[in-house]
Amino acid sequence: MAQGPFESIEIPGQVAAAAERVAAAGGQLFIVGGWVRDRLLGTDCKDVDLATDLPPDRTKEALEGLGSIYTVGERFGTVGLVSGDYDLEITTFRTEQYEPGSRHPEVAHIDDVEEDLARRDFTINAMAVQVAPVRGGLIDPFGGADDLRRALVRTPGPSAPRMAEDPLRMMRAVRFAAQLGFEIDGELKGVLGEQAYLLEGISWERRRDELEAIIVSPNPEAGVRLLVDTGLMEYVSPELAAMKGVEQPEAFHRADVLGHTLLAMSYTRPDPLLRRSALFHDVGKPPSQMTVPKVMFPEHDRVGVELTRRAMRQLRYSNEDIQKTSFMVRRHMRPIHYESTLSDAAVRRLIRDCTLRRDEDVLVSVEDVIELARADVKAGNLQAAPHFLELIDDLERRIEEMGEREEIARARSPLDGRELIEMFGRKPGPWLKPVMAYLTHLVIDGELAPDDKEKAARLAREFVEKQ
Numbered sequence: 001m002a003q004g005p006f007e008s009i010e011i012p013g014q015v016a017a018a019a020e021r022v023a024a025a026g027g028q029l030f031i032v033g034g035w036v037r038d039r040l041l042g043t044d045c046k047d048v049d050l051a052t053d054l055p056p057d058r059t060k061e062a063l064e065g066l067g068s069i070y071t072v073g074e075r076f077g078t079v080g081l082v083s084g085d086y087d088l089e090i091t092t093f094r095t096e097q098y099e100p101g102s103r104h105p106e107v108a109h110i111d112d113v114e115e116d117l118a119r120r121d122f123t124i125n126a127m128a129v130q131v132a133p134v135r136g137g138l139i140d141p142f143g144g145a146d147d148l149r150r151a152l153v154r155t156p157g158p159s160a161p162r163m164a165e166d167p168l169r170m171m172r173a174v175r176f177a178a179q180l181g182f183e184i185d186g187e188l189k190g191v192l193g194e195q196a197y198l199l200e201g202i203s204w205e206r207r208r209d210e211l212e213a214i215i216v217s218p219n220p221e222a223g224v225r226l227l228v229d230t231g232l233m234e235y236v237s238p239e240l241a242a243m244k245g246v247e248q249p250e251a252f253h254r255a256d257v258l259g260h261t262l263l264a265m266s267y268t269r270p271d272p273l274l275r276r277s278a279l280f281h282d283v284g285k286p287p288s289q290m291t292v293p294k295v296m297f298p299e300h301d302r303v304g305v306e307l308t309r310r311a312m313r314q315l316r317y318s319n320e321d322i323q324k325t326s327f328m329v330r331r332h333m334r335p336i337h338y339e340s341t342l343s344d345a346a347v348r349r350l351i352r353d354c355t356l357r358r359d360e361d362v363l364v365s366v367e368d369v370i371e372l373a374r375a376d377v378k379a380g381n382l383q384a385a386p387h388f389l390e391l392i393d394d395l396e397r398r399i400e401e402m403g404e405r406e407e408i409a410r411a412r413s414p415l416d417g418r419e420l421i422e423m424f425g426r427k428p429g430p431w432l433k434p435v436m437a438y439l440t441h442l443v444i445d446g447e448l449a450p451d452d453k454e455k456a457a458r459l460a461r462e463f464v465e466k467q
Contacts, residue, residue, distance in 0.1 A: 009039050011131055014067070014083040015048055018090070019132035021062040027054035029090070029132035030113050030139070033120065036127045040148055041180070050090045051116050051128065059090050095119055114141050118156055121169045122176065123147045126156045153177050154185035163191050167198035170232060171210035178214045178223030192230040199235035207236050208315040215275040221262035224279065228258060237311040240279065242286040249295050253380050257285045263379035268371065273364070276321075277328035277372050280308040284329075304329045324364050327356045328372055335373035336388055338395045345445040347398050352411055352444050370396060413439035414448065414456035423457060424464065431464075438463050 011019075015031065022029040033049040052059055056071075059079045063069055067083030077092040093116040113128055120126040123144040130136030138145065142156035153176050155162045163169050170192050177184050184192070199207060214223035224240075227233040233241040243258040253260050261282055268274040284304025285297045305326045312322045331354050338350070356364035370392060377388045413436045420435055421428060439456050442448035448455060 009129075011129075011135075012048065012086055014081075014086040014088060015050070015131060017066055017083070018050070018063060018081065018088060021066065022052055022054060022059070022090075023132040025054060025058055025062040027052050027058070027062070027132065028113070028130065030128040030130050032113075032117065032128045033125045036129055036138070037124050037144070037148065040127075040145060046085055047087045048089070050088060050131075051093055051113060052090055053093055053111050055092055059092070063090070113139065117141060120156065121162065121166075121172060123154050123156050124176070151180070151182045152185055153180075153182050153188065155188055159185070159188040159191040160195065163188075163195055164198060167195065168202045168206050168210065170195065170199065170230075171207065171214075171227075171236075174223050174226045174230075174232065175210055175213050175217065177226060178217040178219045181219055181222075184226065189230065192226075192232060196231040196235055199232060204314060205316045208317060211236055211315070212272060212276075215265065215279055216270045216272055218270075220265045220270075220275055220279075224262055224265070225258075237315065239283050239307045239311045243283065246286045246289060247295065248285075248297075251381060252384060254382060255379075257282050260379050264372075264375045267375035267378045273321075273324055273328070274368065274371060274375075276325050277332070277368075278375055280304065280311070280325060280329050281332045281372060281376060283307045283311070301330055301333055320363070324356060327364050328369060331369050332372050332376055335370045335392050335395055336377060338391050340391065340394050344398075344402070347395070347402070348444045349441055350395075351399060351402075352440070366399065411440055411443045412450065413443065414450055414453045415439060415460065419453075420460060423460070431467075434467070435460050435463060 011031070019029050030051045031048060032051045035045045035048045038045040054062065056074050056077055056079050060069060060071065060074075063079065063081050067081050070080040070082070072078075072080065073089070073091075077094055079090050081088040081090070093111060093113060095115060095118075113130075117126040117128060117139070118141070123142040124147050125144070126140075126142045127144040128139040130139065147154050153173050163173075173184055173188060173192065176182060211227075214220060214227070217223055224233070227236060228241055228244050243261060244256065246257040248255070248257060248260065255263060261279060264281065265275055265278040268278050282297075282300065282304065284300040284302070284307055287307070288297045288300045288303045290296050290298060308326045308329050309322055312325060317325075334350060334354055342350075351366050354364075354366040354369040355362060374389065374392055377385050377392065380388075415423070415436075417428070417432055417436065420432060439448065439460060442456075442459065443450050448459065
C-alpha cells in the first residue's frame with residue numbers, strides 16, 4: 001500500500017467526531033476523494049467523502065446525535081451527515097461492475113480501502129487518509145499525488161473502460177482540467193475523442209451541469225476548447241461546436257469565431273449569466289456567414305437568439321435562464337454601436353432596450369450588457385479595441401450622470417396591449433409591438449406622460465396611420 005505523509009494536516013472537528021464513533025463501533029474510517037485532493041492543493045472543502053467497512057445501518061447508528069442524518073443514498077451504501085457547515089457522506093467500501101451498455105453498476109461490499117479506491121474516476125480522486133481507528137498517512141495506490149504535482153488528469157488503470165462505465169466522466173475530466181489548470185493525460189484525451197458518442201446515453205441535465213461548471217471555472221476557454229477539439233461538444237451543443245474554423249475579418253477580429261468566443265469568456269468574471277452569454281454571443285455567425293462581396297455576418301445576433309434558445313432548451317435550462325441569456329445575445333452589439341454624438345434621448349432608449357425586467361425585478365441590467373460588450377471588444381482586433389473601449393467608457397459615464405436607470409428601465413406605454421386592441425378593434429398580432437414601443441420611447445424621451453392615456457391614444461392612431 002503506497003503511503004505518504006499527511007499527519008500534519010488538520011482534520012475537521014466534525015470528521016474527528018465521526019471517526020471516534022466509528023472506531024467505537026469497531027470500524028475503519030477513511031477520508032477519500034475530493035477533500036484529500038483539495039488539501040494537497042492547499043485549498044479547503046466543506047463537503048467530505050468518507051469510506052468505511054461498516055454497513056450503512058451500523059454507520060447510521062454510530063453517527064446518531066452528531067448532526068442531521070440523511071439516508072437518500074442508503075441503498076447504495078451511503079449515509080449522510082450535516083454537522084455545522086460540513087456535509088459528510090460515508091459510504092461502505094464497495095466495488096462496481098458495469099454490464100455492457102448499462103449505466104447502473106452491480107455493487108458489492110468489500111473490506112479493503114485500496115480496492116474501493118480502484119473504482120474511482122481519476123487518480124487525483126483515488127487517494128485516502130485513515131482517521132479511524134487510528135490516524136494514518138496518505139494512501140495513494142495509483143500515484144494521485146504525483147499527478148497533482150504534474151498537473152495531470154489521469155485514470156487509475158486503462159481509460160477506455162473507466163469512461164465507458166459512466167460517460168459523464170469524460171466531461172468531468174474536462175471540468176477538472178479547467179478548474180485546476182491541469183492537462184489531460186494523452187491516453188485519456190484519445191479516449192474522449194473515440195468515445196464522445198457515449199454521451200448520448202447521459203441525460204441532458206447532467207451534461208448541462210458539467211458545462212456550467214466548466215464555463216464558470218478559472219479556465220473556461222481551455223475547457224470549452226477541449227470539449228470542441230475532442231468532439232464532446234457535438235453531444236452537448238452542436239451549435240457551439242460549429243463555431244470552430246469560421247474565419248472573421250482581421251479588421252475587427254484576431255481569431256476565428258470559436259477563438260474569439262473563448263477570449264470573450266476569459267474577459268468576463270465567473271458569473272454564470274455573463275459566461276454563458278459570452279459563450280453563445282456569436283453562435284449565430286456560422287449559419288449567417290456571407291463571403292461575397294466580403295466576409296460578414298448579417299443579423300448574426302438575431303440568428304444567435306434562435307440558436308441559443310434551441311441549444312439551451314435541449315440542455316434543459318430553465319425558462320428564465322433561456323430568456324436572460326438570449327436577451328444578452330440579442331443586445332450584445334448595442335453598446336458597441338454607441339456614438340458620442342447620440343442624444344440623451346437615444347441613450348435613454350438604449351438603457352431601456354438593454355434592461356430586462358419582470359415586474360419590479362431586474363433580470364438583466366444594462367451594466368450586464370455593457371460588460372459583455374466590453375469583453376467582446378477586448379477579444380477582437382487589438383488595434384481597433386481601444387477606440388471602441390473609449391466609446392463604451394463614455395456611454396457608461398453618460399448613463400451614470402443621468403442617474404435615471406431605474407426610472408428609464410421601468411418606463412411603460414400609458415396604454416397596454418389590451419387597451420390598444422380594444423381601441424383599434426383589431427386582433428393581437430405583429431402590429432401591436434411597434435405601437436407599444438413607439439409610445440414607450442415617447443415616455444422615455446419625456447414627450448408623453450406615463451399616465452396620459454388620451455394623448456397616447458391620439459399619438460397611437462397617428463403612428464398606425466403613418467405605418
